[in-house]
Amino acid sequence: MSEQGERLQKVMAHAGVGSRRSCEDLIEQGRVSIDGKTVTRLGTRVTPDQIIRVDGERITFDESKVTIALHKPAGVVSTMDDDMGRESLAQFVEMREERLYHVGRLDTDTEGLILLSNDGDLTHRLTHPSYEVPKTYVATVEGQVNRSIIRRLEEGVTLEDGFVKADKVKIIEMGLPNSIVEITLHSGANRVVRRMFEAVRHPVVRLVRTEFGTIGLGRLKPGRSRVIGGSELAALMKSVDL
The missing domain is CATH 3.10.290.10 (RNA-binding S4 domain)
Structure with missing residues (x-):
């Protein structure tokens, strides 16, 4: 040694x-x-x-590598530098010295958990389809969602870019004018959750990502971030065979 x-x-x-x-x-x-x-x-x-x-x-031993959980507010684009001058992720971690990259994306209107990292191996595995990293969202949708809608989402729907199904769907609140539904899936397709609910005629009013793999949003407030370390980082790395 x-x-x-x-x-x-x-x-x-x-x-x-x-x-x-x-x-x-x-x-x-x-x-x-x-x-x-x-x-x-x-x-x-x-x-x-x-x-x-x-x-x-x-x-993790390499102290130069860092992974951060950020609660992205709605209206912020999932990029570190926006050519059109829109609010981007960089403003929330501007005090950090590392050059960070976003791990996947959330569409501009979606809020919630997004990871930022300078660990290339971890970022690649978290975003590669073969590792099937699950993501969980809480969606407020139009109309009263019933059990048949849940079954359709879990059995799968056909979108313009292919077939997709949820891993798990749970009704949190069922009513009018809106229902609240928790949905977990591993697809990383663009706006996939919104398009799935549109396919079953329950458009999304508000969408929040609450979990990315083994990492949870917890009580992190919009615009706030925290470094992922220790056993939490170990569990995340283990989930993608690192």
């Missing part, structure tokens, strides 16, 4: 695994691996190019 780099227990503690002492215990118990090899020696040092896992979950 290289004598360069940081001590393993220090890296683990900094990544939010636990206290330095508890991290030492994990190492001695054989629950930590580096590049696929279990390590038990407390003097082990690691470098940013090595892959560290605790109980099979990867932890």
Whole structure:
């Protein structure tokens, strides 16, 4: 093992695994691996190019990489720089030194959770269709949604660019003039949730994305952001086999 780099227990503690002492215990118990090899020696040092896992979950060592959860307000375009001078995502993270990129998009009228990152591997996997990362939305739609509409969305509808179906749909509030529906799907097609509800004749009035993969919006207010780290980041990375 290289004598360069940081001590393993220090890296683990900094990544939010636990206290330095508890991290030492994990190492001695054989629950930590580096590049696929279990390590038990407390003097082990690691470098940013090595892959560290605790109980099979990867932890991040490269401090130059950052992933941020942002609550995008409605009316903001999902780009870091807009040529037309519209409000963009950059204004909400302008104090950060890293050059961040948006992970996928939300249409301008949709609000809610969007991820920003400078981790190219993570961004690629979160947006690639083969990883089928689920996204959950809460939609306020016109009219009274009934169980037959839920079945249609889960069985699938045909849009102009192909067939798409929801993974799960749940009625939160059923009534007039509007109903509130939670919908989860892994399609990343443009405006797909709005188009699905239009196909079943219940146009969207308001749309909020509440979850992206393992990350939840929680109590994050519009325009606010937070850094994703520790076990939360580990779970996100694990969900796309990193």
